[in-house]
Amino acid sequence: MRIAICASEVVPFAKTGGLADVAGALPLALELLDQEVIIIMPRYKTIQEPKFSVQRLKPDISYAVIGKNTKVYFIEKDLYFNRDGLYGDKTGDYPDNLDRFSYYSKRTLDLLKEINFAPDIIHCHDWQSALIPVYLKTLYKNNPFYKNIKTILTIHNIGYQGLFSKEEFPKLGLDWSLFNIEGLEFYGKINILKGGIEFCDIINTVSPTYSQEIQTKEFGFGLEGVLNKRRETVFGILNGLDYSIWNPETDKFIIKNYSLKNIEGKYQNKEELRRICQLPLKKGVPVFGIVSRLAEQKGFDILTDAIVKICKMNLELIILGTGDLKYHVLLENIAKKYPKVISLHLKFDDPLAHKIYAGSDIFLMPPKYEPCGLGQMISMAYGTIPLVFKTGGLADTVTSNNGFVFDKYKKEDLIKTIDKIIKAFKDKKKWLQLMQRAMQNNFSWKESAKKYLALYEKAKANEAATYVTK
Numbered sequence: 355m356r357i358a359i360c361a362s363e364v365v366p367f368a369k370t371g372g373l374a375d376v377a378g379a380l381p382l383a384l385e386l387l388d389q390e391v392i393i394i395m396p397r398y399k400t401i402q403e404p405k406f407s408v409q410r411l412k413p414d415i416s417y418a419v420i421g422k423n424t425k426v427y428f429i430e431k432d433l434y435f436n437r438d439g440l441y442g443d444k445t446g447d448y449p450d451n452l453d454r455f456s457y458y459s460k461r462t463l464d465l466l467k468e469i470n471f472a473p474d475i476i477h478c479h480d481w482q483s484a485l486i487p488v489y490l491k492t493l494y495k496n497n498p499f500y501k502n503i504k505t506i507l508t509i510h511n512i513g514y515q516g517l518f519s520k521e522e523f524p525k526l527g528l529d530w531s532l533f534n535i536e537g538l539e540f541y542g543k544i545n546i547l548k549g550g551i552e553f554c555d556i557i558n559t560v561s562p563t564y565s566q567e568i569q570t571k572e573f574g575f576g577l578e579g580v581l582n583k584r585r586e587t588v589f590g591i592l593n594g595l596d597y598s599i600w601n602p603e604t605d606k607f608i609i610k611n612y613s614l615k616n617i618e619g620k621y622q623n624k625e626e627l628r629r630i631c632q633l634p635l636k637k638g639v640p641v642f643g644i645v646s647r648l649a650e651q652k653g654f655d656i657l658t659d660a661i662v663k664i665c666k667m668n669l670e671l672i673i674l675g676t677g678d679l680k681y682h683v684l685l686e687n688i689a690k691k692y693p694k695v696i697s698l699h700l701k702f703d704d705p706l707a708h709k710i711y712a713g714s715d716i717f718l719m720p721p722k723y724e725p726c727g728l729g730q731m732i733s734m735a736y737g738t739i740p741l742v743f744k745t746g747g748l749a750d751t752v753t754s755n756n757g758f759v760f761d762k763y764k765k766e767d768l769i770k771t772i773d774k775i776i777k778a779f780k781d782k783k784k785w786l787q788l789m790q791r792a793m794q795n796n797f798s799w800k801e802s803a804k805k806y807l808a809l810y811e812k813a814k815a816n817e818a819a820t821y822v823t824k
Protein backbone atom coordinates (compact mmCIF):
# COMPACT_ATOMS: atom_id res chain seq x y z
CA MET A 355 0.00 0.00 0.00
CA ARG A 356 1.12 3.58 -0.65
CA ILE A 357 0.94 5.75 2.42
CA ALA A 358 1.77 9.43 2.98
CA ILE A 359 2.27 10.34 6.64
CA CYS A 360 1.68 14.06 7.20
CA ALA A 361 2.78 15.42 10.54
CA SER A 362 4.06 18.72 11.87
CA GLU A 363 6.82 17.05 13.88
CA VAL A 364 8.75 13.85 13.25
CA VAL A 365 11.61 12.21 15.18
CA PRO A 366 14.55 12.75 14.62
CA PHE A 367 13.94 16.07 12.84
CA ALA A 368 11.67 18.00 15.20
CA LYS A 369 9.92 17.10 18.43
CA THR A 370 7.77 18.71 21.10
CA GLY A 371 5.80 15.61 22.16
CA GLY A 372 4.60 12.08 21.54
CA LEU A 373 3.27 12.96 18.08
CA ALA A 374 6.85 13.18 16.80
CA ASP A 375 7.65 9.72 18.20
CA VAL A 376 4.68 8.19 16.41
CA ALA A 377 5.35 10.01 13.14
CA GLY A 378 8.98 8.86 13.24
CA ALA A 379 8.48 5.26 14.36
CA LEU A 380 5.29 4.21 12.55
CA PRO A 381 6.65 4.76 9.00
CA LEU A 382 9.70 2.63 9.77
CA ALA A 383 7.55 -0.16 11.18
CA LEU A 384 5.34 0.05 8.06
CA GLU A 385 8.42 -0.09 5.86
CA LEU A 386 9.42 -3.32 7.60
CA LEU A 387 5.97 -4.64 6.67
CA ASP A 388 6.87 -3.92 3.02
CA GLN A 389 4.69 -0.84 2.61
CA GLU A 390 5.60 2.14 0.45
CA VAL A 391 5.69 5.12 2.79
CA ILE A 392 6.66 8.77 2.55
CA ILE A 393 6.54 11.50 5.21
CA ILE A 394 5.81 15.18 4.58
CA MET A 395 6.58 17.85 7.19
CA PRO A 396 7.59 21.53 7.35
CA ARG A 397 11.29 22.36 7.24
CA TYR A 398 12.03 24.13 10.50
CA LYS A 399 15.16 26.10 11.28
CA THR A 400 16.75 23.20 13.18
CA ILE A 401 16.66 20.83 10.21
CA GLN A 402 20.09 21.65 8.81
CA GLU A 403 23.27 20.04 7.54
CA PRO A 404 25.51 18.64 8.92
CA LYS A 405 23.17 17.34 11.63
CA PHE A 406 20.91 15.86 8.93
CA SER A 407 21.75 14.80 5.42
CA VAL A 408 19.28 16.76 3.28
CA GLN A 409 18.98 16.67 -0.53
CA ARG A 410 17.32 19.30 -2.69
CA LEU A 411 14.41 18.35 -4.93
CA LYS A 412 12.86 21.69 -5.89
CA PRO A 413 13.45 25.31 -4.92
CA ASP A 414 11.08 24.91 -1.96
CA ILE A 415 11.25 21.15 -1.37
CA SER A 416 14.08 19.08 0.09
CA TYR A 417 14.19 15.58 1.53
CA ALA A 418 16.08 13.20 3.79
CA VAL A 419 15.96 9.42 4.02
CA ILE A 420 15.23 7.42 7.18
CA GLY A 421 15.10 3.66 7.68
CA LYS A 422 15.94 1.64 4.58
CA ASN A 423 14.46 4.01 2.05
CA THR A 424 11.68 6.13 3.53
CA LYS A 425 11.77 9.66 2.17
CA VAL A 426 10.93 12.56 4.42
CA TYR A 427 9.93 15.56 2.31
CA PHE A 428 10.40 18.99 3.82
CA ILE A 429 8.23 21.91 2.78
CA GLU A 430 10.27 25.07 2.91
CA LYS A 431 9.03 28.60 3.37
CA ASP A 432 11.30 30.80 5.42
CA LEU A 433 8.58 33.28 6.28
CA TYR A 434 6.64 30.53 8.08
CA PHE A 435 9.05 27.85 9.22
CA ASN A 436 12.52 29.32 9.60
CA ARG A 437 11.98 30.02 13.32
CA ASP A 438 13.28 28.64 16.60
CA GLY A 439 9.94 27.22 17.77
CA LEU A 440 7.56 24.82 16.07
CA TYR A 441 4.28 26.39 17.15
CA GLY A 442 5.24 29.34 19.31
CA ASP A 443 7.72 30.97 21.65
CA LYS A 444 7.82 32.04 25.29
CA THR A 445 5.04 34.56 24.69
CA GLY A 446 2.66 31.90 23.39
CA ASP A 447 1.48 30.53 20.04
CA TYR A 448 2.71 32.22 16.87
CA PRO A 449 -0.06 34.56 15.70
CA ASP A 450 0.18 33.30 12.10
CA ASN A 451 -0.26 29.58 12.85
CA LEU A 452 -3.33 29.40 10.64
CA ASP A 453 -1.35 30.78 7.68
CA ARG A 454 1.54 28.45 8.45
CA PHE A 455 -0.35 25.18 8.65
CA SER A 456 -2.92 25.90 5.94
CA TYR A 457 0.05 26.61 3.68
CA TYR A 458 1.71 23.36 4.76
CA SER A 459 -1.50 21.38 4.09
CA LYS A 460 -2.07 22.76 0.58
CA ARG A 461 1.58 22.49 -0.40
CA THR A 462 1.54 18.87 0.77
CA LEU A 463 -1.33 18.00 -1.56
CA ASP A 464 0.32 19.78 -4.50
CA LEU A 465 3.61 18.04 -3.81
CA LEU A 466 2.01 14.58 -4.02
CA LYS A 467 1.01 15.33 -7.61
CA GLU A 468 4.35 16.91 -8.48
CA ILE A 469 6.26 13.82 -7.37
CA ASN A 470 3.53 11.60 -8.82
CA PHE A 471 2.97 9.80 -5.53
CA ALA A 472 -0.74 8.96 -5.50
CA PRO A 473 -1.19 7.42 -2.07
CA ASP A 474 -3.94 5.03 -1.07
CA ILE A 475 -3.92 6.72 2.31
CA ILE A 476 -2.94 10.10 3.65
CA HIS A 477 -2.42 9.70 7.37
CA CYS A 478 -2.78 13.07 9.14
CA HIS A 479 -1.89 13.84 12.74
CA ASP A 480 -3.44 16.45 15.02
CA TRP A 481 -4.82 19.84 13.98
CA GLN A 482 -1.68 20.96 12.13
CA SER A 483 -2.40 18.57 9.25
CA ALA A 484 -6.18 18.28 9.75
CA LEU A 485 -6.91 20.67 6.88
CA ILE A 486 -5.65 18.09 4.39
CA PRO A 487 -8.88 16.03 4.43
CA VAL A 488 -10.87 19.28 4.22
CA TYR A 489 -8.99 20.50 1.15
CA LEU A 490 -9.02 17.07 -0.44
CA LYS A 491 -12.80 16.94 -0.38
CA THR A 492 -13.34 20.55 -1.41
CA LEU A 493 -10.66 22.41 -3.39
CA TYR A 494 -9.11 19.23 -4.83
CA LYS A 495 -12.22 17.10 -5.27
CA ASN A 496 -12.52 17.52 -9.05
CA ASN A 497 -8.90 16.74 -9.77
CA PRO A 498 -8.67 13.06 -10.90
CA PHE A 499 -5.21 12.62 -9.33
CA TYR A 500 -6.73 12.83 -5.84
CA LYS A 501 -9.89 10.86 -6.57
CA ASN A 502 -9.12 7.60 -4.79
CA ILE A 503 -7.14 8.91 -1.83
CA LYS A 504 -8.55 8.09 1.61
CA THR A 505 -7.63 9.97 4.76
CA ILE A 506 -7.06 8.96 8.37
CA LEU A 507 -6.75 11.53 11.13
CA THR A 508 -5.01 10.51 14.35
CA ILE A 509 -5.78 12.63 17.41
CA HIS A 510 -2.87 12.58 19.85
CA ASN A 511 -4.41 14.96 22.39
CA ILE A 512 -7.83 16.49 21.86
CA GLY A 513 -6.92 19.37 24.18
CA TYR A 514 -5.20 21.02 21.18
CA GLN A 515 -7.64 21.84 18.39
CA GLY A 516 -6.26 24.76 16.36
CA LEU A 517 -8.77 27.49 17.26
CA PHE A 518 -8.74 30.76 15.32
CA SER A 519 -10.99 33.77 15.00
CA LYS A 520 -13.71 33.85 12.34
CA GLU A 521 -12.02 36.84 10.68
CA GLU A 522 -9.21 34.56 9.54
CA PHE A 523 -11.54 32.23 7.64
CA PRO A 524 -10.96 33.80 4.17
CA LYS A 525 -7.26 32.89 4.47
CA LEU A 526 -8.18 29.21 4.23
CA GLY A 527 -9.47 29.66 0.67
CA LEU A 528 -12.62 27.71 1.53
CA ASP A 529 -16.20 28.61 0.74
CA TRP A 530 -18.00 30.44 3.55
CA SER A 531 -20.67 27.72 3.45
CA LEU A 532 -18.15 25.54 5.33
CA PHE A 533 -18.17 27.94 8.25
CA ASN A 534 -21.12 26.29 9.92
CA ILE A 535 -21.81 23.77 12.63
CA GLU A 536 -21.47 20.83 10.20
CA GLY A 537 -18.09 22.17 9.08
CA LEU A 538 -15.29 24.14 10.72
CA GLU A 539 -17.31 26.41 13.00
CA PHE A 540 -17.04 25.94 16.74
CA TYR A 541 -18.83 28.45 18.93
CA GLY A 542 -18.19 31.31 16.51
CA LYS A 543 -14.53 30.34 15.93
CA ILE A 544 -12.65 28.29 13.37
CA ASN A 545 -11.76 24.85 14.71
CA ILE A 546 -9.29 23.12 12.40
CA LEU A 547 -9.35 19.75 14.20
CA LYS A 548 -13.13 19.71 13.95
CA GLY A 549 -12.81 20.25 10.19
CA GLY A 550 -10.49 17.26 9.98
CA ILE A 551 -12.87 15.11 12.03
CA GLU A 552 -15.79 16.02 9.77
CA PHE A 553 -13.96 15.43 6.49
CA CYS A 554 -11.58 12.50 7.04
CA ASP A 555 -12.58 8.91 6.27
CA ILE A 556 -11.40 7.39 9.53
CA ILE A 557 -10.61 8.94 12.91
CA ASN A 558 -8.09 7.33 15.19
CA THR A 559 -6.63 8.01 18.63
CA VAL A 560 -3.58 6.62 20.38
CA SER A 561 -5.33 4.10 22.63
CA PRO A 562 -8.66 2.24 22.54
CA THR A 563 -9.84 3.69 25.86
CA TYR A 564 -9.06 7.27 24.79
CA SER A 565 -11.08 6.72 21.60
CA GLN A 566 -14.11 6.10 23.82
CA GLU A 567 -13.30 8.80 26.37
CA ILE A 568 -13.13 11.61 23.80
CA GLN A 569 -16.73 10.87 22.92
CA THR A 570 -17.77 11.95 26.42
CA LYS A 571 -18.29 15.42 27.85
CA GLU A 572 -15.61 14.87 30.49
CA PHE A 573 -12.80 14.25 27.99
CA GLY A 574 -14.05 15.56 24.63
CA PHE A 575 -13.11 19.26 25.08
CA GLY A 576 -16.35 20.18 23.27
CA LEU A 577 -15.83 17.82 20.32
CA GLU A 578 -17.61 14.84 21.89
CA GLY A 579 -20.79 15.47 19.88
CA VAL A 580 -19.00 15.61 16.53
CA LEU A 581 -17.08 12.45 17.36
CA ASN A 582 -20.13 10.67 18.63
CA LYS A 583 -21.89 11.41 15.36
CA ARG A 584 -19.08 9.54 13.59
CA ARG A 585 -18.61 6.86 16.25
CA GLU A 586 -18.57 4.02 13.71
CA THR A 587 -15.42 5.47 12.21
CA VAL A 588 -13.59 6.24 15.48
CA PHE A 589 -10.83 3.80 16.43
CA GLY A 590 -7.93 3.57 18.89
CA ILE A 591 -4.50 2.02 18.39
CA LEU A 592 -1.95 2.00 21.17
CA ASN A 593 1.41 3.61 20.39
CA GLY A 594 4.38 1.29 20.39
CA LEU A 595 7.55 1.70 22.40
CA ASP A 596 10.96 2.03 20.79
CA TYR A 597 12.84 -0.83 22.44
CA SER A 598 16.09 0.19 20.77
CA ILE A 599 16.09 3.20 23.13
CA TRP A 600 14.24 1.82 26.14
CA ASN A 601 15.92 -1.48 26.97
CA PRO A 602 17.67 -2.18 30.31
CA GLU A 603 19.84 -4.78 28.59
CA THR A 604 21.51 -2.25 26.27
CA ASP A 605 20.80 1.15 27.90
CA LYS A 606 24.01 3.23 27.87
CA PHE A 607 22.83 5.67 30.55
CA ILE A 608 22.49 3.18 33.38
CA ILE A 609 25.28 1.90 35.61
CA LYS A 610 24.49 -1.81 35.21
CA ASN A 611 22.62 -3.44 32.37
CA TYR A 612 20.10 -6.11 33.28
CA SER A 613 17.29 -8.20 31.85
CA LEU A 614 14.40 -10.42 32.82
CA LYS A 615 16.81 -13.36 33.27
CA ASN A 616 19.37 -11.30 35.12
CA ILE A 617 17.32 -8.91 37.20
CA GLU A 618 19.85 -8.42 40.05
CA GLY A 619 21.50 -5.60 38.09
CA LYS A 620 18.44 -3.50 38.78
CA TYR A 621 19.36 -3.23 42.45
CA GLN A 622 22.73 -1.70 41.60
CA ASN A 623 20.88 0.91 39.59
CA LYS A 624 18.69 1.61 42.61
CA GLU A 625 21.71 2.19 44.83
CA GLU A 626 23.35 4.41 42.22
CA LEU A 627 20.15 6.42 41.75
CA ARG A 628 19.86 7.02 45.48
CA ARG A 629 23.48 8.05 45.59
CA ILE A 630 23.19 10.64 42.81
CA CYS A 631 19.91 11.87 44.26
CA GLN A 632 21.51 12.13 47.72
CA LEU A 633 18.87 10.02 49.36
CA PRO A 634 19.62 7.89 52.42
CA LEU A 635 20.62 4.36 51.54
CA LYS A 636 18.01 2.82 53.84
CA LYS A 637 17.36 -0.87 53.26
CA GLY A 638 13.89 -2.04 52.27
CA VAL A 639 12.47 1.39 51.48
CA PRO A 640 10.74 1.61 48.10
CA VAL A 641 11.85 4.33 45.70
CA PHE A 642 9.05 6.02 43.74
CA GLY A 643 10.09 7.80 40.53
CA ILE A 644 8.35 10.48 38.46
CA VAL A 645 9.44 11.66 35.01
CA SER A 646 6.87 14.03 33.62
CA ARG A 647 5.77 17.41 32.37
CA LEU A 648 4.68 19.32 35.46
CA ALA A 649 1.10 20.03 34.45
CA GLU A 650 -2.37 19.54 35.85
CA GLN A 651 -3.14 17.02 33.10
CA LYS A 652 -0.34 14.86 34.49
CA GLY A 653 -1.98 14.61 37.90
CA PHE A 654 0.04 17.25 39.71
CA ASP A 655 -3.08 18.80 41.22
CA ILE A 656 -3.94 15.74 43.36
CA LEU A 657 -0.29 14.84 43.79
CA THR A 658 0.64 18.22 45.28
CA ASP A 659 -2.50 18.10 47.44
CA ALA A 660 -1.42 14.72 48.78
CA ILE A 661 2.30 15.33 48.99
CA VAL A 662 2.65 16.21 52.67
CA LYS A 663 0.94 12.93 53.62
CA ILE A 664 3.05 11.05 51.09
CA CYS A 665 6.26 12.48 52.56
CA LYS A 666 5.34 11.05 55.94
CA MET A 667 5.11 7.52 54.52
CA ASN A 668 7.97 5.02 54.43
CA LEU A 669 9.22 5.79 50.93
CA GLU A 670 11.57 7.92 48.86
CA LEU A 671 10.42 10.02 45.93
CA ILE A 672 12.47 11.22 42.97
CA ILE A 673 10.85 13.79 40.71
CA LEU A 674 12.23 14.85 37.33
CA GLY A 675 10.20 17.37 35.37
CA THR A 676 9.60 20.85 34.07
CA GLY A 677 6.42 22.72 33.32
CA ASP A 678 4.02 25.02 35.13
CA LEU A 679 5.74 27.51 37.38
CA LYS A 680 3.08 26.86 40.01
CA TYR A 681 4.27 23.28 40.45
CA HIS A 682 7.94 24.28 40.38
CA VAL A 683 7.35 26.52 43.40
CA LEU A 684 5.13 24.06 45.25
CA LEU A 685 7.51 21.16 44.80
CA GLU A 686 10.57 23.22 45.65
CA ASN A 687 9.02 24.22 48.97
CA ILE A 688 8.08 20.68 49.89
CA ALA A 689 11.47 19.26 48.82
CA LYS A 690 13.17 21.76 51.15
CA LYS A 691 10.98 20.58 54.00
CA TYR A 692 11.56 16.86 53.39
CA PRO A 693 15.11 16.59 51.96
CA LYS A 694 15.49 12.97 53.11
CA VAL A 695 12.33 11.90 51.29
CA ILE A 696 12.18 13.94 48.08
CA SER A 697 14.87 14.46 45.48
CA LEU A 698 13.68 17.13 43.04
CA HIS A 699 15.12 17.85 39.58
CA LEU A 700 13.38 20.70 37.77
CA LYS A 701 14.79 20.21 34.27
CA PHE A 702 14.61 18.11 31.14
CA ASP A 703 17.33 15.49 31.46
CA ASP A 704 17.20 12.39 29.28
CA PRO A 705 20.12 10.48 30.92
CA LEU A 706 18.63 11.06 34.38
CA ALA A 707 15.23 9.90 33.09
CA HIS A 708 16.82 6.58 32.05
CA LYS A 709 18.41 6.22 35.51
CA ILE A 710 15.07 6.88 37.21
CA TYR A 711 13.25 4.32 35.05
CA ALA A 712 15.94 1.74 35.89
CA GLY A 713 16.60 2.56 39.53
CA SER A 714 13.11 3.14 40.94
CA ASP A 715 10.87 0.43 42.34
CA ILE A 716 7.65 2.17 41.43
CA PHE A 717 6.86 4.65 38.65
CA LEU A 718 4.25 7.16 39.77
CA MET A 719 2.03 8.36 36.93
CA PRO A 720 -1.38 9.65 37.99
CA PRO A 721 -2.56 11.78 34.98
CA LYS A 722 -6.14 13.03 34.94
CA TYR A 723 -6.26 12.06 31.28
CA GLU A 724 -3.63 10.36 29.15
CA PRO A 725 -4.21 9.64 25.44
CA CYS A 726 -1.55 6.90 25.44
CA GLY A 727 1.38 7.64 27.75
CA LEU A 728 4.92 6.39 27.37
CA GLY A 729 6.19 6.45 30.94
CA GLN A 730 4.18 3.44 32.08
CA MET A 731 5.38 1.35 29.12
CA ILE A 732 9.00 2.40 29.62
CA SER A 733 8.92 1.70 33.35
CA MET A 734 7.50 -1.79 32.81
CA ALA A 735 10.32 -2.58 30.40
CA TYR A 736 12.71 -1.76 33.28
CA GLY A 737 10.81 -3.84 35.85
CA THR A 738 9.65 -0.68 37.60
CA ILE A 739 6.05 -1.09 38.65
CA PRO A 740 3.68 1.63 37.42
CA LEU A 741 1.10 3.25 39.66
CA VAL A 742 -1.48 4.92 37.42
CA PHE A 743 -4.93 6.45 37.36
CA LYS A 744 -7.32 4.41 35.24
CA THR A 745 -7.62 6.55 32.12
CA GLY A 746 -6.82 6.42 28.39
CA GLY A 747 -3.73 4.47 27.44
CA LEU A 748 -2.90 3.87 31.10
CA ALA A 749 -6.11 1.85 31.47
CA ASP A 750 -5.17 -0.13 28.35
CA THR A 751 -1.67 -1.05 29.48
CA VAL A 752 -1.62 -1.30 33.28
CA THR A 753 -3.63 -3.87 35.27
CA SER A 754 -3.32 -5.45 38.69
CA ASN A 755 -1.25 -8.12 36.95
CA ASN A 756 1.62 -5.74 36.11
CA GLY A 757 1.03 -2.66 38.25
CA PHE A 758 -1.31 -0.68 40.50
CA VAL A 759 -4.35 1.22 39.27
CA PHE A 760 -6.68 3.58 41.14
CA ASP A 761 -9.98 4.54 39.60
CA LYS A 762 -11.25 7.60 41.48
CA TYR A 763 -9.33 10.75 40.69
CA LYS A 764 -8.95 11.85 44.31
CA LYS A 765 -5.95 12.46 46.53
CA GLU A 766 -7.33 10.03 49.13
CA ASP A 767 -7.34 7.22 46.57
CA LEU A 768 -3.83 8.03 45.49
CA ILE A 769 -2.62 7.93 49.10
CA LYS A 770 -4.48 4.67 49.75
CA THR A 771 -2.84 3.06 46.71
CA ILE A 772 0.63 4.21 47.76
CA ASP A 773 0.00 2.71 51.18
CA LYS A 774 -1.07 -0.56 49.56
CA ILE A 775 2.12 -0.59 47.49
CA ILE A 776 4.37 -0.01 50.49
CA LYS A 777 2.79 -3.05 52.14
CA ALA A 778 3.04 -5.15 48.95
CA PHE A 779 6.70 -4.19 48.54
CA LYS A 780 7.56 -6.03 51.76
CA ASP A 781 6.75 -9.39 50.18
CA LYS A 782 9.96 -9.75 48.15
CA LYS A 783 8.94 -12.94 46.38
CA LYS A 784 5.61 -11.62 45.15
CA TRP A 785 7.19 -8.29 44.20
CA LEU A 786 9.78 -10.06 42.08
CA GLN A 787 7.02 -11.95 40.29
CA LEU A 788 5.24 -8.65 39.65
CA MET A 789 8.43 -7.19 38.20
CA GLN A 790 8.87 -10.19 35.95
CA ARG A 791 5.31 -9.94 34.67
CA ALA A 792 5.77 -6.23 33.95
CA MET A 793 8.99 -6.88 32.04
CA GLN A 794 7.30 -9.53 29.92
CA ASN A 795 4.98 -6.97 28.30
CA ASN A 796 5.69 -6.20 24.69
CA PHE A 797 4.37 -2.92 23.30
CA SER A 798 6.20 -3.18 20.01
CA TRP A 799 5.70 -0.88 17.05
CA LYS A 800 5.40 -3.93 14.82
CA GLU A 801 2.08 -4.87 16.43
CA SER A 802 0.80 -1.28 16.29
CA ALA A 803 1.85 -0.94 12.64
CA LYS A 804 -0.08 -4.09 11.75
CA LYS A 805 -3.17 -2.55 13.34
CA TYR A 806 -2.65 0.69 11.39
CA LEU A 807 -2.36 -1.33 8.22
CA ALA A 808 -5.70 -2.99 8.95
CA LEU A 809 -7.19 0.47 9.50
CA TYR A 810 -5.78 1.69 6.17
CA GLU A 811 -7.36 -1.34 4.47
CA LYS A 812 -10.67 -0.48 6.07
CA ALA A 813 -10.47 3.10 4.81
CA LYS A 814 -9.48 1.92 1.35
CA ALA A 815 -12.31 -0.58 1.14
CA ASN A 816 -14.87 2.05 1.95
CA GLU A 817 -15.58 3.43 -1.51
CA ALA A 818 -18.32 5.80 -0.43
CA ALA A 819 -17.23 9.27 0.65
CA THR A 820 -18.15 9.73 4.29
CA TYR A 821 -18.73 13.43 3.81
CA VAL A 822 -20.66 14.88 0.92
CA THR A 823 -20.00 18.56 0.35
CA LYS A 824 -23.03 20.64 -0.36
Ligand code: ADP
Nearest residue numbers: 372646647674675701702703704707727728729
Ligand atom coordinates in the same frame (compact mmCIF):
# COMPACT_ATOMS: atom_id res chain seq x y z
P1 ADP B 1 3.59 13.63 27.04
O1 ADP B 1 4.01 13.39 25.60
O2 ADP B 1 2.14 13.96 27.21
O3 ADP B 1 4.49 14.60 27.77
P2 ADP B 1 4.25 10.81 27.44
O4 ADP B 1 4.19 9.92 28.64
O5 ADP B 1 3.56 10.33 26.21
O6 ADP B 1 3.76 12.25 27.87
O7 ADP B 1 5.79 11.03 27.04
C1 ADP B 1 6.66 11.74 27.85
C2 ADP B 1 8.09 11.39 27.43
O8 ADP B 1 8.95 12.48 27.78
C3 ADP B 1 8.65 10.18 28.17
O9 ADP B 1 9.58 9.54 27.30
C4 ADP B 1 9.38 10.79 29.36
O10 ADP B 1 10.42 9.95 29.80
C5 ADP B 1 9.92 12.06 28.73
N1 ADP B 1 10.09 13.16 29.69
C6 ADP B 1 9.13 13.94 30.24
N2 ADP B 1 9.67 14.88 31.07
C7 ADP B 1 11.00 14.68 31.04
C8 ADP B 1 12.11 15.32 31.69
N3 ADP B 1 11.95 16.34 32.53
N4 ADP B 1 13.36 14.85 31.43
C9 ADP B 1 13.53 13.81 30.58
N5 ADP B 1 12.54 13.17 29.94
C10 ADP B 1 11.28 13.59 30.17
